[in-house]
């Protein structure tokens with residue numbers, strides 16, 4: 001039996017950057033656990049479409065990724081989420097977002113509390129292996145590279161630097177992000193995102209919402225890594241979401257950005273302003289303090 005994306009699925013992926021569980025069940029069959037051959041085939045087949053989301057003006061190395069969420073009991077299948085790499089000309093290289101990070105953040109912001117597999121069109125770098133290790137259940141995560149057998153993440157990163165080495169037992173994505181919706185307005189959405197940000201090392205809650213021409217908005221929250229450098233800033237996640245969810249929109253359509261941030265040992269303000277100046281010079285960043293409760 002062959003499993004292929006059909007025209008409606010390709011259109012859904014091109015427009016929205018994800019495929020719901022109902023479509024995965026329709027095209028790849030249903031299952032109650034583990035990865036089925038159908039889901040793996042769809043994951044691999046979707047990668048060239050994910051690559052279309054890449055913004056890689058510095059390296060010209062276009063990376064696409066796709067992550068499978070958890071089994072949706074209504075369909076006995078997982079949803080599929082795109083990721084792609086993101087680079088910013090004029091800024092230091094560490095500002096990049098890697099495709100695998102983007103795919104997992106995408107799944108999380110859709111309410112997933114885990115991923116079962118991450119595929120990419122190139123082998124995940126060490127930075128991404130570290131980042132993926134810090135998910136809820138890294139031992140059950142499969143890594144898929146086209147033409148290779150699926151591997152357990154633990155086989156790609158043995159003897160890892162673990163969150164417990166900084167005294168942290170929490171794992172990212174254990175708590176799903178649940179939003180009350182976009183109708184509430186940009187600031188309320190940013191506060192929800194900030195409350196959901198993963199900050200066990202600095203305890204600084206932070207989120208960015210980008211407001212586009214026409215009033216639509218997209219946002220992201222900070223995700224910290226025990227190795228620090230693989231951490232994602234809220235501006236990075238928000239821009240990655242813009243690239244994945246609304247690929248037809250240009251950076252120059254970002255009219256304003258809202259940073260909600262709590263006080264603490266670090267701040268995303270200066271780096272968020274720097275990125276915004278580089279990609280949308282006409283826009284401004286407003287900072288709103290965030291506090292618990």
Ligand SMILES: [Zn+2]
Nearest residue numbers: 098125127128
């Ligand atoms: Zn990487």
